[in-house]
């Protein structure tokens with residue numbers, strides 16, 4: 001993992017933020033863009049409830065965070081952005097870079113991003129040969145290669161299970 005000054009990727013963070021603000025997820029609003037090897041935007045998405053306006057009631061409300069993602073009607077922004085890229089720019093996904101922004105309760109980007117934790121996204125990022133992942137914060141952003149990102153996502157859960 002490499003710590004990046006968020007100013008250096010400000011342009012991408014701003015796009016992610018404006019996309020996240022349009023999210024209809026009640027729990028946490030996310031924005032993701034995928035940029036190809038040459039820096040061109042090839043996909044963008046927020047987390048999107050499928051088949052309903054909002055995920056309400058969310059069946060995960062009383063469940064532990066990070067578990068039973070399949071019960072939420074919202075597809076994760078990473079997943080959705082990858083699916084759109086597969087549909088619209090399939091030849092440009094390999095070696096691309098994914099940027100992720102999460103808004104806090106106040107609707108702003110937090111100073112620091114969280115740690116990798118979503119294995120259902122990390123494994124499809126890896127599967128599609130996306131090269132790098134930025135988890136973006138307002139001050140600092142964290143850069144991972146997708147293999148590392150996937151491993152750390154699994155480690156997060158192994159740690160919670162006391163299996164590390």
Ligand SMILES: [Zn+2]
Pocket residue numbers: 055056057058059060071072073074
């Ligand atoms: Zn939900």
Ligand SMILES: [Zn+2]
Pocket residue numbers: 076078079118119120121122
């Ligand atoms: Zn996810």
